[in-house]
Amino acid sequence: MCLAIPAKILKIEDNLAQVDMAGVRRQADVRMVNNVRVGEYVLIHAGFAIEKIGEKEAEETLKLLREMA
Amino acid sequence: MKFVDEFRDRTIAERIIKKIERFDSLKVNLMEVCGTHTMVIFKQGLKGMLPKNVNLLSGPGCPVCVTSQEDIDKAIELARDRRMIITTFGDMVRVPGTNSSLEKEKANGADVRIIYSPSEALRIARENPDKKVVFLAIGFETTSPLIAASVMDAQKEKIDNFFIFSTHKLIPPAMEALSKSKELNIEGFICPGHVSVTIGSDAYRFIAQKYNVPCVIGGFEALDVLQSIYMLLRQIKENRAEVEIEYFRAVHPQGNIIAQQLISEVFEVTDVRWRGLGIIPRSGLRLRKKFYDYDAEREFQPKVKKGKENPDCACGQVLRGVKKPTQCKLYKRICTPENPYGPCMVSSEGTCAAYYKYG
Numbered sequence: 001m002c003l004a005i006p007a008k009i010l011k012i013e014d015n016l017a018q019v020d021m022a023g024v025r026r027q028a029d030v031r032m033v034n035n036v037r038v039g040e041y042v043l044i045h046a047g048f049a050i051e052k053i054g055e056k057e058a059e060e061t062l063k064l065l066r067e068m069a
Numbered sequence: 070m071k072f073v074d075e076f077r078d079r080t081i082a083e084r085i086i087k088k089i090e091r092f093d094s095l096k097v098n099l100m101e102v103c104g105t106h107t108m109v110i111f112k113q114g115l116k117g118m119l120p121k122n123v124n125l126l127s128g129p130g131c132p133v134c135v136t137s138q139e140d141i142d143k144a145i146e147l148a149r150d151r152r153m154i155i156t157t158f159g160d161m162v163r164v165p166g167t168n169s170s171l172e173k174e175k176a177n178g179a180d181v182r183i184i185y186s187p188s189e190a191l192r193i194a195r196e197n198p199d200k201k202v203v204f205l206a207i208g209f210e211t212t213s214p215l216i217a218a219s220v221m222d223a224q225k226e227k228i229d230n231f232f233i234f235s236t237h238k239l240i241p242p243a244m245e246a247l248s249k250s251k252e253l254n255i256e257g258f259i260c261p262g263h264v265s266v267t268i269g270s271d272a273y274r275f276i277a278q279k280y281n282v283p284c285v286i287g288g289f290e291a292l293d294v295l296q297s298i299y300m301l302l303r304q305i306k307e308n309r310a311e312v313e314i315e316y317f318r319a320v321h322p323q324g325n326i327i328a329q330q331l332i333s334e335v336f337e338v339t340d341v342r343w344r345g346l347g348i349i350p351r352s353g354l355r356l357r358k359k360f361y362d363y364d365a366e367r368e369f370q371p372k373v374k375k376g377k378e379n380p381d382c383a384c385g386q387v388l389r390g391v392k393k394p395t396q397c398k399l400y401k402r403i404c405t406p407e408n409p410y411g412p413c414m415v416s417s418e419g420t421c422a423a424y425y426k427y428g
């Protein structure tokens with residue numbers, strides 16, 4: 001039930017954003033994420049953005065995963 | 070899809086497995102606490118890829134599964150009142166109570182509606198001023214901030230026919246209860262990624278320190294889970310018990326402060342009963358006094374007898390990780406997703422349902 005899906009912010013008006021969730025346009029409440037901007041990615045859970053996804057951090061994670069130890 | 074596909078790469082998965090295989094001298098029990106992790110593990114066939122010495126146990130992180138029989142009976146009792154519209158996330162509808170289920174009540178004429186977001190419940194309340202709209206507020210720290218936000222919205226808009234029935238629960242106290250128990254020897258926790266988005270890695274530090282159990286907060290793609298297992302094995306090998314974050318693209322040590330503030334504005338911590346784990350001190354959330362007007366339990370006082378679980382259903386033991394679904398005598402022969410006897414077979418993230426579908 002704690003499923004949250006990555007989505008791209010398309011438009012923001014007050015606390016409501018239009019997001020692209022795997023190709024589907026949806027509305028999401030963004031009051032829980034500070035200073036979120038169009039073009040950024042967030043995690044959507046039950047109609048709310050619960051956190052931004054750090055692009056830099058994602059790349060760093062992939063680098064760690066590819067690492068041969 | 071960005072942030073999804075690149076975390077499912079098979080070649081990298083095989084490489085992480087190779088690293089895991091190097092710890093072949095360790096025989097360990099690791100628990101994935103979260104039902105969403107259980108689903109990923111089964112769906113992606115990760116169990117079969119792991120060496121025999123790494124035993125994965127599924128934990129209590131399925132909100133529907135850990136809801137007590139009494140709370141399910143109360144939700145059913147609320148639905149019987151014809152003044153009500155019951156709004157709920159999908160999984161709750163088919164969970165068998167002592168004598169009925171929300172699905173059966175709906176067939177008998179109750180107004181039960183499945184919704185995706187608590188803001189839909191608010192909308193239904195706005196559109197049906199002559200009805201009482203009750204939202205079954207279930208879920209862990211991932212979900213409770215959104216419910217809190219909706220209750221605050223209702224207060225701000227003066228919507229007086231919106232109520233919640235809170236069965237919200239907290240994850241760290243349940244992990245503590247499992248760590249204390251002598252029943253199992255859990256040597257590492259894969260902590261729930263999205264609960265941790267809210268509460269942060271700091272919230273688990275007492276578990277690592279006091280009970281000496283390594284914790285890794287993992288993301289929800291196959292590579293995230295494998296890497297989390299690798300990180301746990303590395304801690305065990307090096308004799309460390311710390312909280313590490315594999316899912317650091319979304320999880321921060323302090324968590325999401327705004328979400329935490331929403332929770333504490335609207336809710337206060339209380340003792341609650343979990344299926345399979347009994348009453349755990351300070352493990353649930355109830356509405357604060359200033360929001361009593363939104364409390365369905367206070368307003369409608371659903372009366373139920375002491376909830377009776379099906380005595381043959383081993384869901385309680387499955388939730389503690391001490392029994393596998395296949396050790397339940399009803400599993401598959403009598404209890405199936407079409408005809409579930411316990412919540413662990415209803416919820417798509419329930420361990421019995423995962424075994425049935427992919428096991």
Ligand code: SF4
Nearest residue numbers: 383384397404411421
């Ligand atoms: S198989 Fe069905 S009856 Fe058995 S433990 Fe799972 S949910 Fe309960």
